[in-house]
Amino acid sequence: MKVAEIIEILEEEAPSKDALEWDNVGLLVGDADWEVSKIYVALDATEEVIAHASEAGADMIITHHPMIFKGVDRVVESDYVGRRIITLIQGHMACYAMHTNFDIHRMGKLAEERLGLSHTIALEPTPIDGETDVNIGIGRIGSLLDHPTTLEEYAWRVRESFDLPYVRVYGDPKQMVHTVAICPGSGKSEIKYALKAGADLLVSGDIDHHSGIDAVAQNLCIIDAGHYGIEHIFIGHIKELLAKKTGLTVLTEEKQMPYWLSQEEV
DSSP: OBHHHHHHHHHHHSOGGGSOTTOOOEEEESOTTOBOSEEEEESSOOHHHHHHHHHTTOSEEEESSOSOOSOOOOOOTTSHHHHHHHHHHHTTOEEEEOOHHHIIIIIHHHHHHHHTOEEEEEEEEOOBTTBOOTTSEEEEEEEOSSSOEEHHHHHHHHHHHTTOSOOEEESOTTOEEOEEEEEEEEOGGGHHHHHHTTOSEEEEEOOOHHHHHHHHHTTOEEEEOOHHHHHTHHHHHHHHHHHHHHOSEEEEOOOOOOOOOOGGGO
């Protein structure tokens, strides 16, 4: 199967034209006519991931975050991005990224399925081809009408649903939660949308200390599951999609959560 045929499947899932204007998605390294027999899926195309893909005999790497994000002035071994590009080309491996286009079309919906939300809409609706659909956009917001719970109980649910070693919580653990907003990845910018929508809780990642306590002061609790903590669901979803539609071997990077050093480990 050619790279172009795999891209066609991915474009059906999350069209690259719908990525936010500052993003850099699509085929970043390689050629659409290259042949692919084995695919490797990861969140980021780090040197370690590229090495693992190469060792596995992969012909194409698919990631959520773009390996090339800003302008590349030169492709040299002494630069970490250049080094990755050189390694990919030498190994005849294509690299494709689907970032905010995947966020807009699929990521939030995948996350909400794990959190038991109902009556959901996009947290930040995003115009597509000049038209806004409340079901398409960054993040999701929905209700727990049938199963209201405390912040503490819901924090445990988030941790277990995404198989996390820990989450960080801002707010009164005993506060009841009825309306939940979720933004996989970095969600600091979505706090204003969660507040505007009347959410009791925002589940996201990369929430700094002051943003967390300021949100609580405005009656919005926060569960910070980490940037990787929620977005790693991309990996399993893309694997399942491509294994089903291509019949190719699809391998994935093992989960690489930052770990919490406990007293028992010291």
